[in-house]
Amino acid sequence: MGLACNAIHFIDLWNYFADFSDYTLDFETDVRIIDSKRAGFKEIIGGLSAQSGRHNLSLRCDQEDNGQVVLDISLIIDGERIELSEREGAIRWLLTDGTIIKELPLQVLFQSQLSNKVVLDLITKQDCELTSLATSIMLHTEFLRKAATLFAPSVSSELKQLVPIT
Template identity: 30%
Template sequence: MAEKTRIIGIIGAGQIGSRHLQAIAKLTETTNIYIVDTSTDSLNIAKQRFKEIVNNEAEISTSYLTNQMDLPAELDIVIVSTNSNIRAKVIEKLLENKKVRYLLLEKVLFQSSSDYENIASLLKKHRTLAWVNCPKRIWPTYQKMFSELKQAKNLHMIVNGSNIGLGCNTIHYIDLMSFFTNETNIKINSDLLESEIIQSKRSGFIELTGTLRIETSNNSTLTITSYNEEDIPFIVFISSDVSRYIITESDNKMLVSNVSTNWKWTETDFITPYQSDLTNLVVEQLLKSGTCELPDYEISKQLHLPMIEAFNKHLDKIKFNRNNICPIT
C-alpha cells in the first residue's frame, strides 16, 4: 500500500512562517507543503530557507501561493503565522472554504476580544482542532523543570530585561506559568505599565514598557518588567519551595538550587531550541496521535483574554486611540 502523502499549509511566510517551513522540511513522511503569502518577497525568503534544509528520508514538495483560496480542498494541518490583525479573518476564510483537520496558530492570537469566542465557535462548527504556538512548554529544559516543580506548593516567576516586548512576549511567560501550575484562571494588574507608547518594529503595532503582575487562583505569581533603558540583561527567575532557577536564555546558561542540596547553587546549560527544530516534532505528534504538547486553543484563549483586557485597560487609561483593538502582535 502506497504511503499517504501529507498535505500541510502555511499561511504567512514571514520570519516565523519560514522557520515553520524549515521544520516541516525535516518530516520523515512524504509531504506536500503549500506556503501562502501576499508578499512575493516573503515567499522568496521562504524558498531560500527551504533550500537550506537537506532531507534524505522523505520526499518533500513545496508550492508557493499568493492567494489562500488556491490551497487544496482538504489539508491535514494548516499553520497560520500571519500578524495578529488579520489572523481571525484568515482563519474564518480558511475554515469556510477548506476542510482542515488541525490548526497551529501563532500568537498573539487576535487583537479584538470578540474574535476569541467567534473563532472558538467556528472551530467547533467545522470540527477542527487547534493549538497555539507557545513553545516554551515543549523546550527540554522547561519540561525537566516541570517534573522538578510538580511537588511545589506555589510558584513565583520574575522576568526582567531591556525592551523585551511586553505586547509580543508576555503570553509566552503566562503560558509557561500555566504549564508549571496547571492553572488557567489568572488575574492581571497593569497599573505599573508606563504611559509611553513605543512603535513596534512591525508597522502598525505598538509595544509597552513597565510592569505586569499576573496571579493565579492558587496564588502563584508572575511579574514581568520591560525597561526602556538599554543594557539591562534579560533574566528569568523561577522560585518555589522545592527549587529555584536563574535563567539567561540568550546565554544558554542557568543557575539551579533546590531544597535537597540545601539550596546550593550550581551552573548548568540551558538549551534554547530553534523554531525550525520544533514545529516538525509538533506536526509529527499531531499526525500520529491527533494531539500535541502545545496549549490547545481553549487553554490559550483563557490566558490571552485577561492579557488583552489588561493592555486595553492601560491604553484606555492613557487615552491612546486604539480603535477598539489591542494593537500588539
C-alpha cells in the same frame, strides 16, 4: 522580545508547570509603549507580575542602550524559585534565601524553531502538547484585558487597534 508579543508564551509556560485554572496579572508602573519592529504595531517594555494561588510569575523586559530588548523571567511554583535570564544566558533554581541550587545555560528559541516539532507530533502521534483552547482563552483574556488599558482609547472597534500588538 518585548512583553506585548512574548509575555503570553511565558504565561503559558508558567501554566504548564503550575497547572492553574485562573490568575491575575498586573503591569508594573514603569511600563512604556514603544514602536514594534512591525509597522503599525506597538511593543511593551517594563515589567509585569502574575499570581495564581501560591504560584507567581514575574517578567521584566528592558531596552538596552544599543536598542536591544532583553527579557528576565522569575517563577515561583510550589515554593521553588526559578529564574531565566536571557541577558545572562542562564537558568537558575534557587532557595528562598536566594542561594543558587543549580544553574544551566539558557537559549530561548524562536517560534519558527519550534513549529516543526508540533507538526511532527501531529503527523506521528495524531496529537501534540499545545495548550488546550479553553486554557489558552483563559490565559489570553486576562493578558489582553490588562494590556488594553495601557493603550490610549481608540475610536476603532478593530481588536488590532484596541491592542495593537502582534
